[in-house]
Amino acid sequence: MTALAGTSRCDPSLVEAARGGDTAALVALIAAAQPDIRRYAARTCRAADIDDAVQETLLLLYRRVGTLRAVTSFSAWLFAVARRACLRLLRRATGPSEAPADDVEARLVHLAPEDIRIDLSRAIQSLPDHYREVILLRDIEELSIDEIADVLALTRESVKARIHRARIMIREYLIRD
CATH class of the missing domain: 1.10.10.10 (Winged helix-like DNA-binding domain superfamily/Winged helix DNA-binding domain)
Incomplete structure (x- = not known):
């Protein structure tokens, strides 16, 4: 879960610049985060949902990166978004009676x-x-x-x-x- 935090591709200054509204930094952040999100989705989602989960996660990143309070929580936030996207897609595909185990x-x-x-x-x-x-x-x-x-x-x-x-x-x- 710390793949993004540990890489130089998503350094804190890039996240901070994207939070501040720098369009180039946001594009670079999305490009850097995409492979890690895809790997996480491949482990978490059904095979048919991987692309949709990645797309939903990146869209939310694009829309909400400015609301992120702490740069250090970026990685955890992003993976939580991906996990919720996988669960939402699973619920949609299987129906409400089978999806959640909880x-x-x-x-x-x-x-x-x-x-x-x-x-x-x-x-x-x-x-x-x-x-x-x-x-x-x-x-x-x-x-x-x-x-x-x-x-x-x-x-x-x-x-x-x-x-x-x-x-x-x-x-x-x-x-x-």
Whole structure:
């Protein structure tokens, strides 16, 4: 998963320039990222979906690179986008009854986006304050673990543990709902 971060083709200055709106840097970033995304999609997607997943990922990169908060999270963000594209294509191809193996995801596939937002909002509101706070900072504000640790005066390990526990609690809330 660190293939992009470890190569000179996608150095942080290139990502930063693309984030800043440099068109040439964005084109170079897309060209550099494409082989790594294709390799990842080949391992993650069905063979018939590889090209579509790569295209969807690159399109999202083109549209959203400016919203990326931390250059260091580029690689993880990009692979998460590719993974979601593969899952979305799998769901579309197999139908909602077969695609997700996970109970929560299986239930959410059938819901309208508004209903998902309401359920997720209720799940987050049901969290104890210290868990809700880290989830909001991480998933809504998109702060890094280090930034959250600084804001809340906690250790990295404490922040990671709270995020993990909060996500488990949200999952349990959505399962029983």
